[in-house]
Amino acid sequence: MQTVIITGGTGLVGTALTKVLLQKGYRVIILSRNTVPAGAGNGPAYAQWDIAAGKIDAAALAEADFIVHLAGAGVADKRWTAKRKEEIVKSRTESSALLANVLATLPNKVQAVISASGIGWYGGDEKQARPFSETDPADTAFLGETCRLWEAGMDPVIALGKRVVKLRIGVVLSKAGGAYTEFAKPIRWGIAGILGNGKQVISWIHIDDLCRLIIFSMEEEKMQGVYNAVSPQPATNKALTIEMARKIKGSFYIPLYVPHFVLRLMLGEMSVEILKSATVSVAKTEAAGFRFLYPSIRAAVEALEAKPGISRQGE
Numbered sequence: 363m364q365t366v367i368i369t370g371g372t373g374l375v376g377t378a379l380t381k382v383l384l385q386k387g388y389r390v391i392i393l394s395r396n397t398v399p400a401g402a403g404n405g406p407a408y409a410q411w412d413i414a415a416g417k418i419d420a421a422a423l424a425e426a427d428f429i430v431h432l433a434g435a436g437v438a439d440k441r442w443t444a445k446r447k448e449e450i451v452k453s454r455t456e457s458s459a460l461l462a463n464v465l466a467t468l469p470n471k472v473q474a475v476i477s478a479s480g481i482g483w484y485g486g487d488e489k490q491a492r493p494f495s496e497t498d499p500a501d502t503a504f505l506g507e508t509c510r511l512w513e514a515g516m517d518p519v520i521a522l523g524k525r526v527v528k529l530r531i532g533v534v535l536s537k538a539g540g541a542y543t544e545f546a547k548p549i550r551w552g553i554a555g556i557l558g559n560g561k562q563v564i565s566w567i568h569i570d571d572l573c574r575l576i577i578f579s580m581e582e583e584k585m586q587g588v589y590n591a592v593s594p595q596p597a598t599n600k601a602l603t604i605e606m607a608r609k610i611k612g613s614f615y616i617p618l619y620v621p622h623f624v625l626r627l628m629l630g631e632m633s634v635e636i637l638k639s640a641t642v643s644v645a646k647t648e649a650a651g652f653r654f655l656y657p658s659i660r661a662a663v664e665a666l667e668a669k670p671g672i673s674r675q676g677e
């Protein structure tokens with residue numbers, strides 16, 4: 363049985379990934395900043411790290427065959443004050459530096475590290491001439507710079523001779539939280555809130571496909587370097603919102619455009635990211651052999667709104 367450490371494994375992606383890994387027969391150790399009591403039965407184990415103090419559970423590290431590095435302060439959780447921006451960056455760069463340091467100094471048999479990054483790496487607007495691919499340079503705005511530093515933080519691990527896969531993750535669609543549940547809130551009241559002019563392209567990924575892609579990146583030894591983690595069919599904000607509204611409310615909803623200035627008042631600088639249009643290519647990921655269960659927004663929304671028990675997760 364192989365063991366996977368998931369940093370930040372208590373979050374949205376980590377919780378779903380833990381479930382799939384356990385179903386597939388992996389042992390999971392969730393690395394958290396907090397003490398989490400292990401539950402009964404065949405659930406995950408927990409270990410602690412203190413990033414500021416440079417401390418990690420050495421016994422947990424010694425057992426790991428893979429590390430999935432998801433930890434980081436939530437990018438969309440709070441308004442982007444200077445302090446919050448620093449926390450968003452440091453939580454990623456300092457945790458990556460700690461991982462690189464312990465992998466270099468403590469006994470371990472880690473074969474590969476799969477690290478999250480984001481499509482915030484890319485810039486983009488509605489006039490984008492071609493989809494972004496992995497070789498495009500980082501945007502100079504805050505998220506682009508954050509992703510650049512985050513990805514660079516994994517380079518010392520590559521220098522150790524470990525296989526590293528960096529996944530530039532798109533907007534994750536999950537019923538358990540994140541963007542999908544935020545979009546769904548007004549819809550459940552009958553209002554389909556279209557952001558800005560609704561023409562901005564969202565490169566998204568269904569949570570089940572993201573978990574499958576993370577595991578594919580672990581298991582497929584030829585996976586190395588940067589890959590976009592987005593579905594092959596990005597959707598405009600309007601198309602996504604209307605698809606959700608149709609599925610959730612049938613014909614009982616009213617489309618409502620939320621203008622730029624309202625979003626700016628509500629969200630501050632983060633509104634720029636919400637209104638950013640980025641079509642991101644997944645050609646390299648598909649060429650590596652990965653196949654999506656939910657390539658279209660219709661398939662993704664159908665699956666997310668399906669009754670429990672008919673999810674295809676883990677297939």
Ligand SMILES: NC(=O)c1ccc[n+]([C@@H]2O[C@H](COP(=O)([O-])OP(=O)(O)OC[C@H]3O[C@@H](n4cnc5c(N)ncnc54)[C@H](OP(=O)(O)O)[C@@H]3O)[C@@H](O)[C@H]2O)c1
Nearest residue numbers: 370372373374375394395432433434435453478480531534
């Ligand atoms: N969800 C998306 O749409 C999306 C899109 C693109 C990229 N990503 C990236 O993918 C990763 C996983 O996403 P997610 O949605 O699962 O994130 P999440 O729900 O916010 O979970 C991230 C985890 O990171 C840990 N964490 C939070 N603040 C931290 C800090 N200041 N220092 C160190 N660790 C901290 C927490 O675990 P503990 O409290 O247990 O330590 C938390 O559970 C994140 O890095 C995220 O930026 C996500």
